[in-house]
Amino acid sequence: MAAIQIAPARRGDAARLAAMSRRLVEAGLDPCWTESRIERHRQDPDSVVLTARLSGTVCGFAIMQYGDEAAHLNLLAVEKVQQRHGVGRALVQWLEETARGAGVFRVRLEVRGSNPGAQRFYAALGYEERGWVAGYYGAGEDALRYERDLSVRARRVE
Numbered sequence: 001m002a003a004i005q006i007a008p009a010r011r012g013d014a015a016r017l018a019a020m021s022r023r024l025v026e027a028g029l030d031p032c033w034t035e036s037r038i039e040r041h042r043q044d045p046d047s048v049v050l051t052a053r054l055s056g057t058v059c060g061f062a063i064m065q066y067g068d069e070a071a072h073l074n075l076l077a078v079e080k081v082q083q084r085h086g087v088g089r090a091l092v093q094w095l096e097e098t099a100r101g102a103g104v105f106r107v108r109l110e111v112r113g114s115n116p117g118a119q120r121f122y123a124a125l126g127y128e129e130r131g132w133v134a135g136y137y138g139a140g141e142d143a144l145r146y147e148r149d150l151s152v153r154a155r156r157v158e
Contacts, residue, residue, distance in 0.1 A: 004090055006051070006090055006094050014035045014049075017033075018035040046067070048095065049062075060078035063075040078091075109145070130147045
């Protein structure tokens with residue numbers, strides 16, 4: 001298998017990333033991660049839009065916004081055929097290293113309450129559940145909030 005290439009998104013990636021978000025993350029919801037919103041994050045110095053490419057084709061991406069006290073992982077998507085092959089883990093690890101380098105040692109995120117796979121994924125990376133938010137995604141879809149203290153090494157789940 002070819003190596004996954006992790007790098008900041010390129011100009012022109014936003015349409016593909018928005019389509020991936022609609023299909024893989026926002027299915028059943030009113031989409032809010034539009035091409036223009038993703039492009040604004042790509043150009044924002046306090047955000048990073050990160051892509052994972054396999055043989056030159058985007059197979060995953062993540063968007064993280066960095067603050068003074070914490071970073072917020074806004075979005076993470078991996079094509080279904082690449083899930084459970086380390087793509088999501090590689091994206092998150094790159095973002096966490098960048099946060100540490102910026103002196104930010106806390107990452108926060110939300111996960112759909114109806115997505116136990118994502119909940120297990122983040123728990124395996126050392127994220128801890130911090131609460132439940134009713135109706136976070138609208139349409140009766142609740143969210144679980146997760147947080148990770150980057151100054152503490154994550155436990156390894158085999």
